[in-house]
Amino acid sequence: MSSETTPTSKPVKSTGLHLGDAEPGCRKVDPILVADGVTRTFGGLTAVDVAHVEIPRGAITALIGPNGAGKTTFFNLLTGFDKPDSGTWQFDGRSLAHVPAYRVARMGLIRTFQLTKSLGLLSVLDNMKLGAKDQTGENLFRSLLPFLWRKQEQQIEAKAVELLTRFKLDAKQHDYAASLSGGQRKLLEMARALMSDPTLVMLDEPMAGVNPALTQSLLDHILDLKTQGMTVLFVEHDMHMVRHIADWVVVMAEGRIVAEGDPHSVMQDQAVIDAYLGAHHDTDLGAAHTSNVEAVKELIDDEQ
Amino acid sequence: MIDWGSIFSNAAVELISPTTAAYALAALGLAVHFGYTGLLNFGQAGFMAIGAYGYAISVLTFGFPVWGAVLVGIGASIVFALILGIPTLRLRADYLAIVTIAAAEIVRLLFTTNTFVAVTGSANGLSEYKGGFRALNPLSFEGKAGFGPWMFSANDWWNIIVGWSVVILAVLFTWLLMRSPWGRVIKGIREDEDAVRALGKNVYSYKMQSLIIGGVFGTLAGMIFIMPRAVIPSAYATSLTFFIWAILLLGGAATILGPVLGSIVFWVLLSFFSGFIARAVEAGWFPISEVQAGQLRFILVGVAIMLLVIFRPQGLLGNKKEMSFVK
Numbered sequence: 195m196s197s198e199t200t201p202t203s204k205p206v207k208s209t210g211l212h213l214g215d216a217e218p219g220c221r222k223v224d225p226i227l228v229a230d231g232v233t234r235t236f237g238g239l240t241a242v243d244v245a246h247v248e249i250p251r252g253a254i255t256a257l258i259g260p261n262g263a264g265k266t267t268f269f270n271l272l273t274g275f276d277k278p279d280s281g282t283w284q285f286d287g288r289s290l291a292h293v294p295a296y297r298v299a300r301m302g303l304i305r306t307f308q309l310t311k312s313l314g315l316l317s318v319l320d321n322m323k324l325g326a327k328d329q330t331g332e333n334l335f336r337s338l339l340p341f342l343w344r345k346q347e348q349q350i351e352a353k354a355v356e357l358l359t360r361f362k363l364d365a366k367q368h369d370y371a372a373s374l375s376g377g378q379r380k381l382l383e384m385a386r387a388l389m390s391d392p393t394l395v396m397l398d399e400p401m402a403g404v405n406p407a408l409t410q411s412l413l414d415h416i417l418d419l420k421t422q423g424m425t426v427l428f429v430e431h432d433m434h435m436v437r438h439i440a441d442w443v444v445v446m447a448e449g450r451i452v453a454e455g456d457p458h459s460v461m462q463d464q465a466v467i468d469a470y471l472g473a474h475h476d477t478d479l480g481a482a483h484t485s486n487v488e489a490v491k492e493l494i495d496d497e498q
Numbered sequence: 499m500i501d502w503g504s505i506f507s508n509a510a511v512e513l514i515s516p517t518t519a520a521y522a523l524a525a526l527g528l529a530v531h532f533g534y535t536g537l538l539n540f541g542q543a544g545f546m547a548i549g550a551y552g553y554a555i556s557v558l559t560f561g562f563p564v565w566g567a568v569l570v571g572i573g574a575s576i577v578f579a580l581i582l583g584i585p586t587l588r589l590r591a592d593y594l595a596i597v598t599i600a601a602a603e604i605v606r607l608l609f610t611t612n613t614f615v616a617v618t619g620s621a622n623g624l625s626e627y628k629g630g631f632r633a634l635n636p637l638s639f640e641g642k643a644g645f646g647p648w649m650f651s652a653n654d655w656w657n658i659i660v661g662w663s664v665v666i667l668a669v670l671f672t673w674l675l676m677r678s679p680w681g682r683v684i685k686g687i688r689e690d691e692d693a694v695r696a697l698g699k700n701v702y703s704y705k706m707q708s709l710i711i712g713g714v715f716g717t718l719a720g721m722i723f724i725m726p727r728a729v730i731p732s733a734y735a736t737s738l739t740f741f742i743w744a745i746l747l748l749g750g751a752a753t754i755l756g757p758v759l760g761s762i763v764f765w766v767l768l769s770f771f772s773g774f775i776a777r778a779v780e781a782g783w784f785p786i787s788e789v790q791a792g793q794l795r796f797i798l799v800g801v802a803i804m805l806l807v808i809f810r811p812q813g814l815l816g817n818k819k820e821m822s823f824v825k
Contacts, residue, residue: 275692299698311693313686315752315820323679324686325697331679332699334707338674347679370819383693390698 205417208441209456211250216455219246226251226394226425227272227303232281233449234264234271241267242278243449249394254416254426256436256457259446260470265429266308268446269398273305274298285394300327304392308399308429310379314372318363321371321382322354323347325389354389361385361415377408384415395419397428401435413439433492437461445469500781505773507647512765514648519661520546520723521765525745525757526668527715533751534676535708536688538595541582542742544602545713547734548574549720551609551618554729557627559617564630568721575717578605579710587705602739610731618731625728632656654726661722665758668715673754675711684708685752744803750813752820759814767802771795 213221225248234242242264249255257265270276272283274295283290285303299305313321329350330336331343358364361381366374374382380400387395400412417439419426430436436443436457443460445453447469453460460466512518524542531537552571556562562570582601586594609618618624635656642649650658675681683704686694691701723733741764749760772795778784779791786794806814812821 273696275695294700295695296698296700299696304698305696307693307696311690311696313689313693315689316682316685320682320685324682324694324699327698329679332683334675334680337678337680338671340674340678343679386697 205439207456208250208253208420211253211442212454216459218451218454220248220454222248222250224251225249227283227285227427229272229283230281232268232271232278232283234267234276234278240449242271244268244281244446244451247444247451247454249425249427249444250442251425252420252423253441254420254428254439255442255444256440257427257429257444257446258431258433258436259452262448263446263469264449265446266398267449269305269396269429273303273396275305299390302390302393303396304387304390304394305396306380306383306387306398306400308402310376310383312371312374312379312382315370317368318358318371318374318382319351319354319367322358322367322386322389323350325386326350326353327390350389357385357388362411375405377404377412380404380412381408381415384412388419392424394425394427397426399429399431401430401432409435433461500774500777505770505777508773509766509770510647512769513762514658514662515765516654516657516661516722516726518761518765519658519665520719521742521745522719522758522761523665523668523722524716524719524742525749525761526665526672526754527712527719528742528746529751529753529757530672530675530708530712530715532746533753533756534681534688535684535705535712536591536691537587537705537709537712538591539598539709539712540595540736540739540743541598541600541602542712542716543734543736543738544598544605545575545578545716546720546723546738547602547605547609547731548578549717550724550729550734551624552717553721554624554627554724555617557630558624564634567627567630568718571717571721572714575713576710579713580706583706583709587702587709599736599739602734603736606731606734609734619729621731623728623730627729628653628725631660631725657722657725661725664718664722668718669754669758676754680704688752744799747813748803748806750816752817753813753815756813756815763814764799768795768799771798 211222213223227249229244229247231246232242232244233240257268259265267276271278272290274290274293274297281291285298285301288301290298313324316324329343330346331340336342355364355367358367361384363374363378363382363385366378371379371382384397384400397416400416401409404412413435416426416428440457443455443457444451445460445463445466447465452465452469453463455463524546527545528539528542531539549571552574553567556567556570578601582594582597586597608614610621612620614620632653635652637652637655639652642651643655644650676684683694683699686699687701687704695701745760745764746757747760748764749756749758772792775784775791775794775798776788779786779788784791812818
């Protein structure tokens with residue numbers, strides 16, 4: 195995303211999240227999610243090998259890393275969508291090992307997907323209503339008796355409309371979700387995640403494929419989550435966004451956590467630069483990888 | 499000269515025949531499976547066979563009353579759905595398709611094999627199980643009654659009344675389910691089950707519930723199907739499943755009345771074409787034999803369905819808007 199979409203107002207950053215030095219696996223004052231020794235291999239490839247990581251509560255944490263670093267796999271492991279080979283991890287003090295994905299979601303850990311999963315042939319409003327927890331009418335036998343769930347349904351609808359209004363999707367509430375644009379689907383997915391009043395929201399590349407005009411609104415919504423007391427963990431490639439909204443940054447490379455810290459210091463970390471550009475990026479190899487050079491320039495420009 | 503009156507009145511008979519009701523109910527089960535949940539069940543004939551044999555064997559071998567035999571059939575189909583679902587519903591949709599088509603064939607061959615001839619009647623099938631059902635018939639008149647082309651005996655009327663009553667109840671049941679939050683979860687699973695899982699719904703359990711409900715509809719359809727005829731294992735071949743699929747797509751996959759309308763249209767057309775071709779061959783309009791004529795009707799029905807799928811892909815009652823977003 196280009197710099198003109200970066201807002202002028204500075205969001206309030208949470209600080210003092212960690213204990214001791216900001217190093218990979220450092221302890222946090224109040225962790226909401228703790229992972230220990232989580233590994234996942236695909237054949238001979240070790241996709242994730244996280245020794246220890248803690249995610250601070252009530253803050254916005256960014257999980258960054260080059261392509262193939264294992265960020266999405268780690269997301270899948272934490273949310274029960276994939277099973278690790280070994281390891282333990284806890285959410286709010288409760289172990290999540292061997293807990294199926296739907297139970298993880300019921301505990302208050304809601305995720306979104308890199309490729310949006312809007313339910314195309316359901317209306318936008320139905321998409322939202324599906325997000326609500328503990329619905330009486332979702333039981334097969336009780337669903338046959340509308341008087342048992344009608345009142346709850348009205349409450350859910352009111353809440354859904356309110357959220358849709360906040361996300362400026364209320365005008366489209368009766369349309370099929372399939373008719374929304376890519377950016378609107380991202381908004382819908384985030385709004386839907388909020389229907390269950392989660393405590394931890396995990397966003398997998400919330401900005402991927404979003405029109406710059408919608409970026410600002412998405413950023414504001416993410417900052418809003420923090421204001422409302424939720425914890426946010428997101429994967430992102432857009433460094434502007436990471437720097438702008440993240441309170442804490444965790445950097446992954448080749449399945450490991452290689453650095454942690456606040457956004458400004460972490461981007462000067464040698465391990466991060468090595469991870470993104472390769473340890474030998476100073477050496478002239480002849481043909482430069484233009485995309486990497488662009489990324490470095492962007493990083494340097496931003497810091498100045 | 500062709501007797502158009504008898505061709506049309508034979509076609510009109512199919513409009514309300516219990517066979518039409520049975521196919522409508524089986525297709526409604528598939529609508530729950532495929533249209534609403536996205537489950538590819540290619541073994542609906544297996545569920546129908548379990549209903550037919552479950553009822554007939556309970557009555558003939560164990561001497562059960564009607565209600566007991568119906569319950570045995572329903573119980574057997576729930577067990578069948580569990581056997582199919584437990585290993586496959588965690589996997590991708592195509593695995594269920596493969597397993598159901600194979601399982602339906604296994605069921606049919608088990609009923610055909612000579613090993614169990616004392617119970618299943620092997621390839622000859624079963625008959626003489628209708629006494630208990632007919633004893634419940636409140637209608638009692640001699641000969642035929644009715645109006646227009648619909649002149650039936652008391653037993654035929656009883657089959658029609660019970661068959662269509664079950665269809666109406668199943669339609670109401672499905673309608674109540676699909677307008678409820680339960681139906682919303684089911685439709686969400688059809689669109690993307692991972693998204694629904696991420697929202698805290700036990701997708702596996704919902705898919706199993708859907709498989710059982712649609713399967714029980716298939717089983718009840720199997721029982722209605724055998725009331726006007728005997729139980730013959732060859733009736734439950736894969737072609738039965740595909741006729742039911744054709745009916746579902748004809749009527750509209752994610753609709754409640756689509757399967758019913760689809761079944762009526764399918765049977766009326768089939769009867770009309772077969773009557774027309776048979777008489778046209780007799781009259782010497784077509785240079786083909788009568789055996790060939792028997793097959794030609796399926797070709798014509800196939801052409802009719804192809805035209806429908808090309809010009810109205812959402813089915814007769816489907817929502818056109820849905821087709822604008824096909825992936």
